[in-house]
Amino acid sequence: MRPAELTAIRAGEIDLAFRRWERPRVRAGTRMRTAVGLVEVTSVDRVPVRSLTAADARRAGAPSLVALRQGLDRVHPERPVYRIGLRYAGADPRHELREAVPDPDEIGAIRQWLDRLDRASPTGPWTRATLLLIDELPATRAPDLAHRMGRDTPSFKQNVRKLKERGLTESLDIGYRLSARGAAVLDHEGHLRPGRDRPEPEPGTPLPRLGASATRALTAHGVTRLEQVTGLSAAEVQALPGVGPYALARLREAMDAAGLAFRAD
Structure with a gap:
């Protein structure tokens, strides 16, 4: 699952996925560790493509029923379709x-x-x-x-x-x-740890998981803590190479939770 899909599952905006498999690869009750925490499989059912609805597409995060069907037909169209129920099950222990x-x-x-x-x-x-x-x-x-x-x-x-x-x-x-x-x-x-005497990291809140490209871009810009992001506007952050919609959304979510905000343009 893509990062944006995982974020939507955690927010309760997505609770279905559709996959073409020869046989089920997960079972109801399976808990998967992901970048956003635990995602639980609540159901696994084989379904005919003609039974899919616009509501299914919305619940799977697809822009439309046509887009959902086209996505399923893009790879291994000869395989059966499985409807997988999903829910966010909490933080990774x-x-x-x-x-x-x-x-x-x-x-x-x-x-x-x-x-x-x-x-x-x-x-x-x-x-x-x-x-x-x-x-x-x-x-x-x-x-x-x-x-x-x-x-x-x-x-x-x-x-x-x-x-x-x-x-x-x-x-x-x-x-x-x-x-x-x-x-x-x-x-x-009693190991002589090379990191034991490393200086304490600068104060502040570490950046959330944004992906390697976005993290490199912000670090190169001198931003390693959430509080430092407040010195930039959302447009300036998005203009950095490697910072896409997912990274921007994760930053905005973390800043909202911390009571912070991007600099106004």
Whole structure:
């Protein structure tokens, strides 16, 4: 699902999706982790294309019934159509987990889990080295980190996803950063963390997830905190290369929640 669709699902504006599949790829009750949080599948039904209505199109975020049908006929028109019910199911529980500093018992369990991953790896231990590298080089492209580790990018990303599942790392629009939970584990083991003495980030609210292109554009413009966006008009932000409608909407949403606003033109 595209970012704009996910945002609409969270807002309750979209609660259907239509897909052409050989067989169902999800089932009712499935919860998917997305950029906006958990999205739950509430139903999965095979339907004939002729049964689709204008209301279905609106609920799926399509501009019209014709556009919905054309989109379904564009790829694999010979496959059956499935109607998928969707709803926003809340924040990703990993967000809260990564900020929760573990107690000694939890740290012991995490360390045992990391040791098991290292023992099972055909390429040798990797868990602590990966955590330390992310701590040293936050917001660095995954291919660059993989190269530093002597790994290919897909397998490196797969390993980082395992660490993220336990709340030890956090994905950014570009790269990753070590979470408070991950830092606690490394500190407990006595590692010399390269990021421990890094200066505290400047005060303010971090930018929301906007996508890599928009984040790069704002960073290059000297904007790394939500409060700094108030010095720009909406038109100036949208004119930055890489900032599209989705990024602008996410910024506006975050600023509204924080009681901030773009500079008036």
